[in-house]
Amino acid sequence: MSSTPIAHTSPSLRPSIGRWLLAGCSLLLLVVWLAPQSVHAQVWFPSSLHLVSEMLVTAIAALVFAVTWHGYQREQPLCLTVLGCMFLAVGLLGVLHALSYKGMPDILTPASPEKAINFWLVTRLLLTGGLLGLAYYPGRQVCGRTQRALILGATLTFVAVIAYLGLAFPERWPRTFLDNGELTPFKMGVEWVFTGLLLLAALGFWRARREDRPYDAQGLMAVCLLSALADVCFARYTQVNGLYNLIGHFFNLLAYGFVYQMVVVSCVRAPYERLEVEMAERLAAEQRAEKLAFYDGLTGLPNLALLRDRAAQALVNARRESNRVALLLLDLDQFKLVNDALGHSHGDQLLGAVSQLLQKVVPSSATVCRAGGDEFVILLPSLGDGEFAAGVIERIFDQLAMPLAIGGQPILSSASIGVAIAPTDGEDVETLLRNAEAAMYKAKDAGRKACRYYDPAMNVATSERLQLSNGLRNALSRGELELHYQVQLSLDSDEVIGAEALLRWNHPQWGTVSPARFIPVAEESGLIVSIGAWILREACRQAAEWRARGVVIPVVAVNISALQLQDPALVSTVAEALAAAGLPPEALELELTESGLIQDNAQVQATVEGLKELGVSLAIDDFGTGYSCLAYLSRLHVDLLKIDQSFVRDLKRTADGSAIVAAIIQIARSLGLRTLAEGVEDRETAEALRQLGCNHAQGYLFGRPMPARSLTAQMAERRVSGAA
Template sequence: MTQHVPHTCTDSATDDIQLSMQEQNGILSLQQTLLAAVARGDAAHEVIDRLCLLEEQLVPNAVASVMTMDADTQALNVLAAPSIPVEARDQLQNLRPGPEAGSCGNAVFREEPVFVSNTYTDARWKELRSVAEDFNICACWSMPILGAGGKVIGSFALSSFEHRSPTAFHRKLLAIGAHLVGIVLERKAKDTQLRLAARLFETSEEGMVITDAENRIQAVNPAFTRATGYAPDECLGKRPSMLSSGRHDKAFYVALWEKLQRTGHWQGEIWNRRKNGEIYPEWLVISAIRDQSGEIVQHVGIFSDLTEQHASQNRIRFLATHDSLTELPNRMVLEERCGQIITWARKANHRVALLFVDVDNLKLVNDSLGHAAGDVLLQSVAQRLRHCVGDKDLVCRQGGDEFIVLLDELPAFEIAATVAQRINERLGAPYHTDSGELVTSVSIGISVFPDDGEDFNALLRKADAAMYQAKEAGRNTFRSHHLDVSTDVLNDLVIRNGLRPALERNEFSLHYQPILTLDSGALIGAEALLRWQHPTLGNVPPDRFIPVAELTGHIVGIGEWVLGEACREAANWSRRGLGELTVSVNLSPLQFRHGTLEAHVSAALAEAGLSARCLELEITESTLIGDTATLVGQLANLKAQGIRLAIDDFGTGYSCLAYLRRLPVDRLKIDRSFVADMSQDADDASIVRAIVQMAAGLGLRTTAEGVEEAHHHDALKALGCTEVQGYHYARPMPADAFACWAADRLGQPSAAISD
């Protein structure tokens, strides 16, 4: 006879009344022993085996067992049965719950206690009859084990070797056993989850950071350390803002936290800073962890470093606009840039040159040494071409053996010829490759805007035609429709070859043009202007030799000499009683990029004994193109010494208010081209007014250059310009002449300042 006995709280209370004191003490001892083992953190299988053995001691002639449900197969398997033979356990494996699957199969199937007093005859043991008979299991009582949320996860059973029904004591033991096993299994599952979470935390390739409710860092994983460079002890207790790159404004973070508070989640791309200072992109996912009351107690951030992904995307974008072999810009970039430069040149009345460069005999290299050798040669040609032109010029690969050079802001036709000849010479030097020493040459065709055409395609056609003329002339040369090669190149060669020894021969000198305050006419300083007296060409205009010096790199050495000479002369002014006049020295962009400018300036001041506040350095707007961060750093260092800074020819280059606000300059010099026509040209007058007003708003002084007429003086004064220089006041003068002029201006006798 079998019976179903659902275990309820009422039944439990009734059972307790029916238990003897000895039985109650046995149950109490069982509970204490098992709970102590759980509290100690004993292994789950050890605790469950001990439970089975303790219950067997309290129920003689019976064995205990625990079966658990496999979530995948939905079948029961023996988890613990220390006193049941292995053969019996094997036959009970993969037991599918059902109405004929024994006491345990039924308890799980029905989700209620099942007590079978005779397994030999009860229909619920039909599928397991042979097990009962083979191992003398006469009766079996089973209690479902409940997991989280009341879900049945297995069964706890007592199997008797005699036919009998469970007493109240037995039912109490079954209930306690099932309950304790449920606790142990749930704890094991949670421990497993925690271990998996910990392992995931430690081994994840994604960086993880956990913060408290106040956003102080509580934990970081190894991937975090690898990505940021910060070890755990360097960031625990600090805020994630320690990683801020400065790329995001306050509004970005306000929006981030607003969404996180509102939805509990935020994800997006963010730029952070590593310990070594490198800024990098990451994909960040932040989740808010709330307690039972809904209050946020922690934040969990998980991020992936996007550096490689960005690099790949940048590479794809790069290849869309650049040649993959030489990494030079392609024709698409050239055409776009040429259009922009022509637009500007048309307004500024500048010339622009296009050089079509064709490598001679590349096919011979490919056919004799292979295309790999030809590719190496093309890469070397590209590298040399880059070093033949200025930073503002553009070199691109047209395709095959053809390259194109775009020269911006040409002061004269002959500069294009000078560049072409430099290309012929440098590209004609031997190339040392794995295939041996290679020698080649290039043929160059030159076209010039606006003389040869008004747009890119027209200039390209003319340059291409001129290149073929160079080929027909024997190769390794250049041709143009508008350059008198024999005369111009000869003069350029003399200029270029004469620049190197000019310093040694003392052919350079400085002239000084006074700078005056516009309101009082007081002398405040002078601009040092370079002059060159060539032994055969005579007085070479600065706009003729300075561009060549820029292209050849001689400007760095020349600039160093100018700094030293100007500082010595300014120191002499002070010693001769002319007061602390400021000397202004023009700087080339190459001097900044050379990396020794700050040292040269400091040395010039020290050797002359000149106060830093008596030196002003003038830079052109073209200097601002390129590595602006490095330039700002150099200017800040110079400014920190007390040196004054000015932007020369302001308004003629790449004027940018954003750049201007970042630069520690004191003065803007208004280009003479605006001053000359301001009385007749309303646009020029508006430009001058805008520059003066902008400078005033930024707290900067303004100096108008090229003031040659009285009406220029009056107009500039009305506009609020602060300083002037030009022929209306004085022409540039040699050092001694300027000293005498300054003494007269200051009301001193010339004899007082003579050597």
């Protein structure tokens, strides 16, 4: 159902105003009631004033009908259609009442007070009956155009009949006015009846004030009460020009004013108020859409779309003023570890804290943008020189060096920053972004927590990195990856104790790609997880095949990256690889990096414990080159320490090299761990390691990494020579 003209009270018609107005009118009636007879005998209500008041009432009634009739769609509540037509009849009969007043021109029969009263009583009957019916009728039935036309036709017919009877045959109506100017008992009785019925209607509206009605019940209750006060006056007056008649018409005008306020003003204002609300909602929606289109939902910072627009303007201004523009691309270091260790909600809090920090340290003319993930872009327009950008970068590093309170605990964060400056490093936004990203990756390669300015040579490295990443995505499906194996021997017995599986990439165009080139790209792109799962399956399959053929290689070692350690599925991946190959767990050794273990978060701890429960051996690869923390050695229950080849090479060169290797062996022995030295290339080094107490070794002295078939052949020759 469409909204209705009096469905809502106008803001100016608050209930408190209605109560105060009714109280004031009641007090006024009391004062008039107590006034001396001499006061009532005076002329208070001349014919001209009566005509003006009746015309106002008639105009209001006509407006109520017009707005009610035209303010709806095809269907509207039946009760309001009847109400509108009732006011039309009241208005038309009100005109006849005013024109029949004593002193007005004669129409068919002479004008007289009694003739005017007759029309008046009919209007009061219509008003009272209409309000009473509306108060006790639920008002939910609707009517269409045909029903409306029938109701309007009946209304006009009724008015025509009453007009004819009132004008042509006034003598046939009951007496209401005596020649001495007094009212008849009939007239006063009818007014008191109207008063009672209006009070009954007011009670009905009071009970309906909290119901879902298609009109303002509280406002119509005020109309009933004011009309009841008016009827009291009309039942009391003895002079048509007296004070009671004046006050009665005043109350009646107020009652119609209430109806005017509810119907006319509300209906005229409502479309504009609705339009205003709709415009406000549309503006808010546009602002929300703009915020979604140009601002980041998490941090509230501008996004790349808005940054591009501002950067384009800054570049135009810089060319005009011969200034420079700097673009800083900032990437948080080890952000994934925060997400994995503390959860994504804490990661989001960290991003929010960093965004606030960046806004505080950059100048007001700068734009801080979140590019996505853990990347931020800072636009510095109108640079005088590069030193200004350096000062901003220094402040960023200083602020990031202080711990941020995330989730009730302090988090130390760092960032790698790449800088591109226009016009030297690019004259458009996309070029600057691309070059700043290349510089940022160089900062990452430099060990993180660093800043690098763009250099054209960086594009070569970035292009190569992109080519490697794209190539790796298809390397598995194309069969370009294979495993080579390097034997591991016991330094005491010279027996093979295992072989380390090493990944090789044979590209059809590039040839053999060095692991030093593609492994970091695989880790950065996340491809290392799927590639690592393939390595596990292939190494277990090969180890099982060697066992089945009687090739004595007791253990196969497989490297596990830091990213794989953070994968909750690693334990199940290892278990599935062992089960698929039929390989016992003790035949598999997993080499873990110190960078992965040093995080020591709940996920790493759970993964390591799960691997130990499977029964596989755990080794720490390249021990001594990174963090070398004794705490995690005791907590994680590893089995083997692999001494990095950099220390092995220095074993014969410097006393410090020998002392470091001896210290690592002593640490392992004290913790009950075995040791294996990498990069052993000559007998002298191997003997020195054996004398220091190192258990095992691998290196070119014992064999280079080779395909499985070559190692199988070598092991066969070794067995033959051993038998001879």
